[in-house]
């Protein structure tokens with residue numbers, strides 16, 4: 442991630458996306474599963490999360506997790522939390538060193554940063570969240586902390602691609618109402634959803650000039666967890682913080 446020359450080093454935004462490799466979990470969570478809600482051994486998940494903190498060079502209590510519910514609730518956090526933030530699909534902070542984590546296995550992890558004011562956000566953007574407006578809700582929360590859309594950069598992490606994500610036509614239409622570019626055809630020629638395209642469209646419409654997309658498809662890339670491909674499986678994380 443590039444940083445602005447104007448940004449003081451103390452608020453440099455950092456973004457990371459994990460994959461399956463390098464963890465302790467056993468099949469079908471092998472091996473770097475960070476989800477504690479998918480049936481994996483809690484000790485293994487704990488060890489994997491500890492490794493995230495070690496790799497990032499932060500105390501483990503600085504990692505903030507969510508219990509995600511495919512809704513639009515956004516939590517603004519300013520310090521370590523006592524467990525996962527309940528019933529939330531987006532985290533926002535202006536506190537340096539507080540590490541925001543979103544768990545995914547096909548949904549889009551959206552990592553936002555205003556490098557000038559030092560505001561970052563991690564968003565769980567699945568089909569329902571996108572349809573209900575979790576992305577604009579997050580941008581509003583960032584703005585309330587002083588972020589300006591024209592200074593925000595976005596990274597959209599790995600997710601199921603449009604060619605792999607078949608949905609009923611009505612479901613496609615429901616999402617296309619808020620993001621027309623999400624409506625695509627699958628490889629089989631059936632109605633599909635490209636959620637990354639839809640999220641990118643929503644962000645650009647909100648005035649965000651730089652939207653970078655990780656092109657990897659979770660269904661097609663065996664190094665990534667995919668609920669759609671495997672059913673019972675682990676979760677990777679999208680992670681953003683102010684260094």
Ligand SMILES: [Zn+2]
Nearest residue numbers: 602605658661
């Ligand atoms: Zn795909």
